[in-house]
Amino acid sequence: MEPFSAVEVIRAKRDGARLTDEQIDWVVGAYTRGVVAEEQMSALAMAIYLNGMAAAETARWTAAMVASGETLSLRVGRPTVDKHSTGGVGDKITLPLAPLVAACGAGVPQLSGRGLGHTGGTLDKLESIPGWRARLTADEIQAQLVDVGAVICAATDGLAPADRKLYALRDVTGTVESIPLIAASIMSKKIAEGADALVLDVKCGSGAFMKTPEDARALAAALVDIGVSRGVRVSALITDMSVPLGRAVGNAVEVAEAVEVLRGGGPGDVVELTLALAREMLDLAGLSDVDPGEVLRSGAAYDVWAAMIRAQGGDPDAPLSQPGHVHTVVAASDGVLSTLDAYAVGVAAWRLGAGRARKEDSVQAAAGVVCHVKPGESVRAGDPLLELRTDTPEAVPAALAALDGAYAIAEAAVGRESLVLEVVRG
Known part of the structure; x- marks a missing residue:
C-alpha cells in the first residue's frame, strides 16, 4: 500500500501548497520505480514550474533524487573539487x-x-x-x-536515476525553465558524485540558458543553497x-583550442575564465596558496591532460578530424567588429553538424565555426570573419541563415566587460 497517491501530491502543488x-520522498522514489506514471x-512538473518551490522543498527534492541511486565514495588522498x-x-x-586544477594538487572528478x-x-x-x-x-x-588526478567522463547509470528520467520528461513537456527543477537536476548528480567541493559557472546572456543577470543570480543562489544544505x-x-568563448565552436576545433591553452597559448578569454574558475576551485579545496597561472605556464597541466586522455584509451598526439567542406564568411567593409551573437553562432555550429536536435542523434567531430575576428578587433573588407566547417555542405545555407544579423562592423572599437560578472558564495 502506497502512503500517498500521485493525484494528491499534484493537487497540493497545483493549489500552491x-x-x-x-x-517529496515518496513521489520521487515512486516515479523512479514506475509507480507514478509519466503523465x-x-x-x-508543470505545477512546480507554475508555482515554484521553497528553498527547503528544492533541497529535499534534490536529496530524494540523490537517494534514488548510488553515490560515489571517493578516496583519492587529496581534496576533491568539481566544476x-x-x-x-x-x-x-x-x-x-x-x-590544471589536478596539476595544482586537487582531485577533479568531472562527470560531464x-x-x-x-x-x-x-x-x-x-x-x-x-x-x-x-x-x-x-x-x-x-x-x-588516484593515478592521474583528473577524470572527465559520463555519469554512471546508477547516479541519480530519478534525474535522468525527469530530465527527459521536462525536455518534452515545456518545464525545462523551472529554476527549482534545474537546480535539483544539477546538484543531485554533483552531490551523488561525492566531491568535497563544487564551483558552478552560471552562464548569462544570449548564448546561455539564463538570459538575464537576475535569472542567473536566482539560479546561482538556488544551487549554492542546496550545496550548503x-x-x-x-x-x-x-x-x-x-559572445562565444574563444574562437572555436564545435568539437575537434574546441579540443585543439583547449590544447593551445594547456601549452601556454590560446585565446585570452578562455585563459581568463579557466584561471578564474581554477582559483575558486583551489580556494574551496584548501589550496589557495597554489598559483594556477604559474602551473599553467610550467606545462604541468598539459602533462596531466595527456595522461588523462591516455588513461581513457585516447591518443593525445593523434591528428584531429578535419572537415570535408569549409565555407568562409568575409567582412563586407573596413572597421571593428562590434557584435557577435553567441546564440546565433551556436545554432550555426549545430546546423553544421556539431550538435544534435535529439539525444539519440550523432554529431560530426569536425563540424563547427571558427571565429577569425572577435568583438573589438579590427577587420578590412574581404577579410575572413567566420569559417564554417562541416562534412555536409548542404547544411551551409541553414547555418548562414542562423548568422544573418548576428554580427556587425562599426567604425570604432567597443569596450569588453569582464567575463566574471558576480560571485555567489554560501
Whole structure:
C-alpha cells in the first residue's frame, strides 16, 4: 500500500501548497520505480514550474533524487573539487580546467554530459580524440583519480536515476525553465558524485540558458543553497555568455583550442575564465596558496591532460578530424567588429553538424565555426570573419541563415566587460 497517491501530491502543488518531506520522498522514489506514471509526473512538473518551490522543498527534492541511486565514495588522498557549467557556446573550459586544477594538487572528478541544441557537450568534444571513451565504471573513476588526478567522463547509470528520467520528461513537456527543477537536476548528480567541493559557472546572456543577470543570480543562489544544505562547499561564478568563448565552436576545433591553452597559448578569454574558475576551485579545496597561472605556464597541466586522455584509451598526439567542406564568411567593409551573437553562432555550429536536435542523434567531430575576428578587433573588407566547417555542405545555407544579423562592423572599437560578472558564495 502506497502512503500517498500521485493525484494528491499534484493537487497540493497545483493549489500552491508546500510539499512535505514525506510527499517529496515518496513521489520521487515512486516515479523512479514506475509507480507514478509519466503523465502524472508531467502534471507535477508543470505545477512546480507554475508555482515554484521553497528553498527547503528544492533541497529535499534534490536529496530524494540523490537517494534514488548510488553515490560515489571517493578516496583519492587529496581534496576533491568539481566544476559545473550551465552551458554555453564555445565553452570548452572543462578541458583545460580539470587537468590544471589536478596539476595544482586537487582531485577533479568531472562527470560531464552531451550537447543538445545550440550548446555543446564536453563528452562530444572529447570523443573527437581517436580512441577516447566516455563511459567508465565507478572503480575506474576512483583508480584514475588516484593515478592521474583528473577524470572527465559520463555519469554512471546508477547516479541519480530519478534525474535522468525527469530530465527527459521536462525536455518534452515545456518545464525545462523551472529554476527549482534545474537546480535539483544539477546538484543531485554533483552531490551523488561525492566531491568535497563544487564551483558552478552560471552562464548569462544570449548564448546561455539564463538570459538575464537576475535569472542567473536566482539560479546561482538556488544551487549554492542546496550545496550548503548538504554540507558541500560550493560557490558560483556568474559569467558572460553574450559572445562565444574563444574562437572555436564545435568539437575537434574546441579540443585543439583547449590544447593551445594547456601549452601556454590560446585565446585570452578562455585563459581568463579557466584561471578564474581554477582559483575558486583551489580556494574551496584548501589550496589557495597554489598559483594556477604559474602551473599553467610550467606545462604541468598539459602533462596531466595527456595522461588523462591516455588513461581513457585516447591518443593525445593523434591528428584531429578535419572537415570535408569549409565555407568562409568575409567582412563586407573596413572597421571593428562590434557584435557577435553567441546564440546565433551556436545554432550555426549545430546546423553544421556539431550538435544534435535529439539525444539519440550523432554529431560530426569536425563540424563547427571558427571565429577569425572577435568583438573589438579590427577587420578590412574581404577579410575572413567566420569559417564554417562541416562534412555536409548542404547544411551551409541553414547555418548562414542562423548568422544573418548576428554580427556587425562599426567604425570604432567597443569596450569588453569582464567575463566574471558576480560571485555567489554560501
